[in-house]
Amino acid sequence: MTLVKSDPWEVYTSGRVNLFFGYAFGDAKPGGPGTLKGGGVDSSSDKIPDLLPNGMPDNSKPGKLNKMRFHSGFVPNVFSLGVRRKIGGDTTLRAQMSIWGTIETQAQRKFVPVITDFREGFLEAEGKWGTFTAGRFGSLFSRGVTETNFLYLHGYGVGFWGGGGTYNPGPTAGLIGFGVLANSFSPGVMYTTPSLGGLKVALGLFDPVSIAGSWDGTRTPRPEAEAMYDLKSDSFKLHLYANGAFQKVYDPGQTQDNTVKGVGAGFRAEIGNFHIGAGGHYGQGLGLYYALEGSDADVSGPLNPKGKEFRTAEGYSVVAQYVLGQVDLNAGFGQSIIKLLPFDSTPEGVADRPIKSQTGIAAAVVYHLNESFHIDVDYLRAMFAWYGGAKEDVNYLNTGVTLTW
Amino acid sequence: MTWNSRTERWLHTAAGFTAAAACLLATAPASAEITVAKGETWEAYVAGRLGAFVSYTFGDAYPVPKVAGSMLQPGGGLDAATPPRDVINEKDAMGKADPTKQGKIKKIRVRSGYYPNIMTLGARKTVGPSLKLKFQLSMWGTIEPDDTKGNKPPEFQPANGTRDNSIKADFREGYLQAFGGWGSFTGGRFLGTFARGLTEIDVMYAHGYGAGFPNISRGFGQPAQGDLTLPGPMGGMNGFGMVGATYEGGGEYTTPSLGGVKLALGLYDGSSYLSAGWGATRTPRPEAELTYDLDTSGFKLHLFGSGGFQKVYQASGIESSSVWGAAYGARIEVGPVRVGGGGFTGKGVGINNAFDDNPSETSTSTMRSVTDPATGMVTMASTYEFRPTSGFMGILQLVLGPVDIGGGIGLTTISQLAADKTAAATLSTLKSQTGITAEATYHVNESLHLGLDFFNGAYKWTGGETQKLNVINGGVTVTF
Numbered sequence: 001m002t003l004v005k006s007d008p009w010e011v012y013t014s015g016r017v018n019l020f021f022g023y024a025f026g027d028a029k030p031g032g033p034g035t036l037k038g039g040g041v042d043s044s045s046d047k048i049p050d051l052l053p054n055g056m057p058d059n060s061k062p063g064k065l066n067k068m069r070f071h072s073g074f075v076p077n078v079f080s081l082g083v084r085r086k087i088g089g090d091t092t093l094r095a096q097m098s099i100w101g102t103i104e105t106q107a108q109r110k111f112v113p114v115i116t117d118f119r120e121g122f123l124e125a126e127g128k129w130g131t132f133t134a135g136r137f138g139s140l141f142s143r144g145v146t147e148t149n150f151l152y153l154h155g156y157g158v159g160f161w162g163g164g165g166t167y168n169p170g171p172t173a174g175l176i177g178f179g180v181l182a183n184s185f186s187p188g189v190m191y192t193t194p195s196l197g198g199l200k201v202a203l204g205l206f207d208p209v210s211i212a213g214s215w216d217g218t219r220t221p222r223p224e225a226e227a228m229y230d231l232k233s234d235s236f237k238l239h240l241y242a243n244g245a246f247q248k249v250y251d252p253g254q255t256q257d258n259t260v261k262g263v264g265a266g267f268r269a270e271i272g273n274f275h276i277g278a279g280g281h282y283g284q285g286l287g288l289y290y291a292l293e294g295s296d297a298d299v300s301g302p303l304n305p306k307g308k309e310f311r312t313a314e315g316y317s318v319v320a321q322y323v324l325g326q327v328d329l330n331a332g333f334g335q336s337i338i339k340l341l342p343f344d345s346t347p348e349g350v351a352d353r354p355i356k357s358q359t360g361i362a363a364a365v366v367y368h369l370n371e372s373f374h375i376d377v378d379y380l381r382a383m384f385a386w387y388g389g390a391k392e393d394v395n396y397l398n399t400g401v402t403l404t405w
Numbered sequence: 406m407t408w409n410s411r412t413e414r415w416l417h418t419a420a421g422f423t424a425a426a427a428c429l430l431a432t433a434p435a436s437a438e439i440t441v442a443k444g445e446t447w448e449a450y451v452a453g454r455l456g457a458f459v460s461y462t463f464g465d466a467y468p469v470p471k472v473a474g475s476m477l478q479p480g481g482g483l484d485a486a487t488p489p490r491d492v493i494n495e496k497d498a499m500g501k502a503d504p505t506k507q508g509k510i511k512k513i514r515v516r517s518g519y520y521p522n523i524m525t526l527g528a529r530k531t532v533g534p535s536l537k538l539k540f541q542l543s544m545w546g547t548i549e550p551d552d553t554k555g556n557k558p559p560e561f562q563p564a565n566g567t568r569d570n571s572i573k574a575d576f577r578e579g580y581l582q583a584f585g586g587w588g589s590f591t592g593g594r595f596l597g598t599f600a601r602g603l604t605e606i607d608v609m610y611a612h613g614y615g616a617g618f619p620n621i622s623r624g625f626g627q628p629a630q631g632d633l634t635l636p637g638p639m640g641g642m643n644g645f646g647m648v649g650a651t652y653e654g655g656g657e658y659t660t661p662s663l664g665g666v667k668l669a670l671g672l673y674d675g676s677s678y679l680s681a682g683w684g685a686t687r688t689p690r691p692e693a694e695l696t697y698d699l700d701t702s703g704f705k706l707h708l709f710g711s712g713g714f715q716k717v718y719q720a721s722g723i724e725s726s727s728v729w730g731a732a733y734g735a736r737i738e739v740g741p742v743r744v745g746g747g748g749f750t751g752k753g754v755g756i757n758n759a760f761d762d763n764p765s766e767t768s769t770s771t772m773r774s775v776t777d778p779a780t781g782m783v784t785m786a787s788t789y790e791f792r793p794t795s796g797f798m799g800i801l802q803l804v805l806g807p808v809d810i811g812g813g814i815g816l817t818t819i820s821q822l823a824a825d826k827t828a829a830a831t832l833s834t835l836k837s838q839t840g841i842t843a844e845a846t847y848h849v850n851e852s853l854h855l856g857l858d859f860f861n862g863a864y865k866w867t868g869g870e871t872q873k874l875n876v877i878n879g880g881v882t883v884t885f
Contacts, residue, residue: 001528003442003449013449013526017540017581019592019656021672021689045677045685045720054777056784057723068688070655070674077579077593079526079542099544101576103594103654108677108686111622111629111651111761113575114594116544167677167685370532373583401592403540403581405528 001405008085013405015078019103020158020376020400021070024166028063030390032353038288038297038338039355040384040392041065042165045107065394067166072102073376073400074154076171080120091127096120102169114169119185131192139186140204140224142264142291144241145317146182148277149175152268152321153332157364157378158398163289172398177289178360178382179317179334181264181281184290188221195230202226208247211285211294214308215258217250222292237270241279247292249285256307260285260292273323280316288313288336288358297338297355303348304341311354312339330364330378340387353388374402438527439885447530451885453523457548458616458856458880459515462633466492466508468870470833475868479680480756480765481835482864482872483619483631484510491633510874512633517547518616518856518880519608521638525578535585543578547636572636577652592656598671598692600732600759601650602709603798604643606745609736610802611813612641614846615858616878620644620757628680628756628763631862631874639878644757645840645862646798646815648730648749651758655689662698669694675715676760678728678753681767682789684720690760705738709747713760717753724788728753728760741804743811748797756794756817756835765835767791770824792834793820800842812843821867833868854882 004011028043030036048064049057057063082096098120105112122135138146153159154174162173176182188206203225208218226243246261266279287293299308317334336358343349364378377399384392438450467482467489477485484491493509494502527541550572580593596604611617620640622629629640643649655673670693675686694711710733718725734747756763771790774783798815817838825834844858860876 001442001447001449015540015542017542017579017593019581019654021656043721046687047721048687049721049723051723053779054775055723056775056777056786057721063721066687068675070672070689072654077542077576079544099574099576101544101579101594103579104674105654106625107679108675109625109679109762110653110676111758112625113545113573113622114577116574116576372530373532373538373581401581403538405540 009083010085011081011083013082014080015098016075016402016404017077018073018075018400018402019070020073020398022068022158022161022396022398024065024067024069024161024394024396026065026394027392028065029392030062030386031059032390033388034351034353036386036390037352037354038295039163039358039386041161041163041382041394044165046166062392065166069104069161069166071104072170072172073156073158073398073402074150074172074174076100076102078119087125089127091125094124094126096122096124100171102171104169106169107167128194130194133190133192134188136185136187137190139183139188139206139245139291140190140202140226141183141243141245141262142181142281143183143226143243144228144239144268145180145264145266145277145279145281146176148266148268148279148319149180149182149317149332152275152277152319153330153362153364154378156366156374156402157376158400159362159378159380159396160360160382161396173289175317175319175332175334175360175362175380177336178358179280179315179336181262181286181288181313181315181336182290184293198230200228200230202228209292209294211249211260211292211298213294213296214299215249215251215260215285217252218247219250220248222247235272238267239269240267241265245291251308258285258308258310260310262286262291262313275321275323276319278316278318280314282312282314284310284312286313288338288355300341300343301349301352304343306343309341309343311341313337314339326368328364328366328368330362330366332362333360335359344387353386353390356385356387359383359385372404374404376400376402446532447528449526449528452525452527453543454520454882454884455522456518456520456880456882457515458518458639458878459513460616460619460639460876460878461513462619462874462876463511464509464874465872466510468507468866468872469505471869472830472833475831475833477866477868477870478765478769478832478834480628480630480763481838481866483862483874484633485630507872510633514549514633516549517637517639518614518878518882519612519639519641520882521545521547523577535587537584539582539584541578541580541582542576545575545577545638546572547638548572549636586661588658588660590656590658594652594654595657597650597653597655597673597759598657598669598694599650599711599713599730600648600749601694602696602707602711602734602736603647603732603747603749604650606734606736606747606798606800607642607647607649610743610745610800610811611842611844612639612858614854614856614882615641615844616856616876616880617641617842617858618643618645618840618860618862618876626679628765629758629761630756630763640757642798642800642813642815642840642842644817644838646748646796646817648732648755648759648761648796649757651761665698667696667698669696676762678717678762678766680762680764681753682719682769682787683717683726683767685718686715687718688716690715703740706735708735709733715753715760719789724786726753726789726791728791730754730760743802743804744800746797746799748795750793750795752791752793754794756819756838765792765819766794768822768824768834770828770832771822772824790822790824792822792825794818807848809846809848810844812841814842815840825867829867833866833870836865836867839863839865852884854884856880856882
């Protein structure tokens with residue numbers, strides 16, 4: 001929405017507000033066997049315990065989850081404000097800031113503020129020579145698969161509520177954590193080449209992240225890159241991508257270092273009204289939900305003679321959409337997997353039971369009343385399996401409205 | 406009845422003010438939106454306000470239990486931190502601070518008022534003859550900083566005035582609205598249905614351009630209550646005869662006006678009562694409000710009755726309970742006179758804000774016995790029974806041209822349970838919160854407002870402890 005246009009500047013705004021009702025039901029998180037590492041839905045507050053004969057809670061069993069919420073969706077309330085202008089030749093200068101905020105508060109505390117998240121703030125110069133971006137913006141590693149999840153499944157929906165607990169504020173996660181390792185908004189700089197016959201390469205340098213609880217130290221920025229190929233015709237669109245990232249990390253106060261590294265690849269295609277996308281990731285120290293966020297499942301236990309060894313993480317997802325006039329029919333499947341290390345099978349390592357797989361099946365129906373108003377009903381079944389046999393299955397049924405501008 | 410000369414002088418003065426007011430049937434100026442862009446079917450607007458207040462609080466410090474070895478149940482009073490931060494202790498014989506005496510409070514702050522700085526952006530769009538769409542986003546930020554640094558609890562941080570602290574913006578409001586002849590649907594984060602009639606009275610007739618009492622949000626895990634150190638916004642009359650309606654996530658349908666009658670039905674995200682012993686929810690909270698409006702030349706009437714209900718659960722436990730509340734009231738505008746009054750009642754309805762957690766709402770002494778059928782062994786389970794809470798308030802305002810003057814009174818009472826009386830020797834519980842307020846606002850024009858208000862807040866506990874405080878606030882507000 002253009003607010004002001006006065007040569008040479010143009011001021012615009014975009015954003016969204018939404019509300020979703022959600023119902024989560026299924027298993028509470030199991031307590032074992034072993035010490036579960038990573039994954040699952042924390043149910044420490046919302047567990048409905050199984051009962052002993054005397055009517056008291058039976059804490060030897062996982063119990064159930066059964067909870068309804070009113071909250072924000074995959075993208076919460078967003079207010080974006082930007083300016084753009086020409087600066088000679090064909091170069092356009094743009095600056096955009098976005099503020100995000102959920103409608104729900106932390107831990108359902110009614111009178112605590114919703115802390116505004118200055119999620120995005122970047123400048124961009126674009127010309128025949130390419131595009132230079134600097135500030136805080138969506139990073140490159142695993143960007144393509146996140147876009148697919150947004151475009152073809154949960155852009156106007158909710159999906160997974162997140163693993164931190166059903167009482168926590170969002171935004172929610174869509175299919176993230178289930179074959180989709182999401183990129184994140186990160187501070188950095190990025191150069192993207194102009195399109196060369198449909199081929200583009202983006203190279204970025206981002207502020208390093210510490211892997212909390214294991215490899216907290218960093219010393220150098222994190223390079224990321226993505227190669228993309230786009231093909232467009234009247235009834236066919238294709239977007240291919242491959243990306244990667246690596247970062248050195250250090251054990252504070254120790255002499256050891258390690259490297260977080262990952263690659264991702266995939267495509268999305270639009271053939272008439274049918275849209276399909278698929279992608280995956282592979283690497284070490286990547287986390288389960290957001291790239292390089294750190295997870296208990298990432299590293300082996302302290303008794304490992306090799307130190308804090310990274311486990312291998314991988315995932316893949318497929319999402320499809322059929323556009324039926326004003327209605328989108330969407331479906332998706334994804335699975336994230338953590339591979340065991342040799343140490344994990346030793347007597348010293350077997351006490352820790354990392355998450356083995358997180359499998360998600362999702363479906364969504366979106367009715368676009370007009371270009372601004374969108375009504376969504378979506379469902380996601382989250383299935384968690386740990387090494388050692390523990391399991392947790394949770395279903396999410398969501399419906400809500402979104403207004404965009 | 407006998408009047409002394411002082412009373413007669415006061416009445417003459419009041420009568421004079423009333424006569425003058427009758428000649429000046431002006432309406433209090435309201436803030437306006439600024440249209441920033443307009444198309445054929447849509448328009449975008451901004452609105453907001455900025456303000457600063459000097460606030461002087463003086464009176465009693467947080468009380469010391471009257472019965473040796475007992476304690477005050479948290480949730481009431483001002484500066485209840487351990488150790489208290491703003492107390493001016495009395496001195497013992499050695500000249501040292503005497504913590505066995507209540508002490509005094511004297512503190513001046515420069516801070517935001519009842520409303521902090523606000524930036525609002527919205528847009529409206531006509532989609533068809535029976536459908537219009539609107540969205541509005543508002544960000545709030547006080548001018549005083551949060552003294553919390555990093556992730557540590559605020560109690561372990563230095564007092565206010567920490568110069569390098571930033572202000573955290575509060576994404577207080579963000580909603581979409583669809584409306585037409587069929588009524589309106591609102592979804593997102595907006596002012597909740599329950600008790601908003603009471604809040605409207607306070608805002609319109611007392612503290613809209615003022616500050617009131619510093620009953621404020623104190624962060625995660627702590628109840629909203631009196632505090633002079635943490636950032637606001639200030640609480641107006643919240644907690645004194647009224648519970649403040651809060652901004653919350655949910656959806657609401659409102660019928661069109663049927664002869665002045667409207668019904669609003671809302672469903673909101675469940676509220677957890679962590680410090681009151683009920684940390685889990687499973688279902689949303691339904692709220693409803695029935696209103697009647699009559700607007701003729703020289704006379705306006707707004708009647709309201711609202712209610713809400715929610716089930717609560719102990720975290721990972723088997724105990725459950727219900728919170729409920731009802732609120733009611735009216736506001737009337739006859740010429741320059743505005744009068745508003747109302748009340749509330751319920752269990753778990755909140756002390757300062759509607760359906761908000763506060764440990765004063767439940768008893769830690771109520772238990773139920775559980776017998777194991779196999780062994781016959783009896784164990785006790787805490788039931789955190791909710792105490793009945795109620796309140797009433799009234800506010801009078803005179804509009805004298807560009808000047809509003811007025812005042813009000815409110816009383817909130819929390820009833821003791823039988824178990825509380827049994828445990829009275831060890832635990833003193835919050836009994837009442839009484840507030841008396843007066844305000845004067847000079848509207849220089851539709852955008853610039855000078856406010857001066859006074860608040861006397863008095864707390865009583867069942868053990869006989871009291872805390873009385875006076876707050877004088879003066880400040881300036883610009884609205885747009």
